[in-house]
Amino acid sequence: MHYRDQVRAIFDKAPFITDLGLVLSDLGPGWCESVLTVAPKHLQQDGFVHAGVQATMADHTAGGAAGTLVGSNEMVLTAEFKINLLRPALGDRLRCRATVTLAPVEKGK
Amino acid sequence: MHYRDQVRAIFDKAPFITDLGLVLSDLGPGWCESVLTVAPKHLQQDGFVHAGVQATMADHTAGGAAGTLVGSNEMVLTAEFKINLLRPALGDRLRCRATVTLAPVEKGK
Amino acid sequence: MHYRDQVRAIFDKAPFITDLGLVLSDLGPGWCESVLTVAPKHLQQDGFVHAGVQATMADHTAGGAAGTLVGSNEMVLTAEFKINLLRPALGDRLRCRATVTLAPVEKGK
């Protein structure tokens, strides 16, 4: 299976992601982008987008980026992540771009 | 307002939290516990609970724990967090317990 | 080689650790403790112990703790770490205790 289809499947078949409304917007070898149309259900009590929404976007999109570099018989698993929330998330749409910093053996095809 | 009511409000009035189904189960000065009844919508493509669900639980419950120690005219804001996913999240219910490690000036009342 | 000797070697044979003055004080299966007698060379410009000293202690002692659970033909490698500096480091001696949270397959012997 082509890596594009593999990564699309990660977005289309993950119930938490489809329920959240996170959509794969573009991808290439070693990178992936997603967008989220912000809805009331994404907010926390103060009207900003919940940190958990941003963490989910970051984690899943990073997984998509890594997924472009693994073979069709391999899978990507998040072992840990760190997130810094530099500004309140406001607006109608959030965009996330994830880039692979280090790929031990590049296998994207 | 009593700190218990303040923290309850953080759980009851955050749309992302009520939509997720995360429920405050117990709290005290400097700590907070929440539970989540796992539903299909919480899963990722491999059938495990999505890391974003766990990150949301951890972040929000930590915010609840911190919320027990701030004054009624103060609020808690997550600036950053790190999560290590040590085992796949399986089962019918997830439980999260957050404890404040350092409170510069304890003001819970 | 017994795991105690393996971990002792990690402390005795690492030039940066002996130069720093970090000493293994105790260890057991899944844990390790070290101590540092604070000297002027450990300080930063404000008179507190440098964060890099604390990070080195934490990293190396955690490696020692992990080293108690690996086989004699295996080695421990730090892939990443996060440190929170909760209070200024003051005093004559610093003590660090590291505990393994998750060991996939326990092999200490």
Next chain:
Amino acid sequence: MHYRDQVRAIFDKAPFITDLGLVLSDLGPGWCESVLTVAPKHLQQDGFVHAGVQATMADHTAGGAAGTLVGSNEMVLTAEFKINLLRPALGDRLRCRATVTLAPVEKGK
């Protein structure tokens, strides 16, 4: 005092930094670079540069970058950091470049 002199002082007056041999090489508003000539004392037991050396470089140089944006009556304090060790550190010289991602109010002058 000019911010360049302030940051130079952070490098020149921190005993752990001068003992380590970390040298400020260049700086500008919001960024700072340092270099370290690798010596035997920087190594760990396997011959690679110790993670604590790299963490110290990253922390101190990041502090230098932040120091270019604070007023002469302000100081920079590390509250936490995360480091990912992507490759073994080898070679004769290490170079570290730190850039400020977010400055709430830019005051460099």
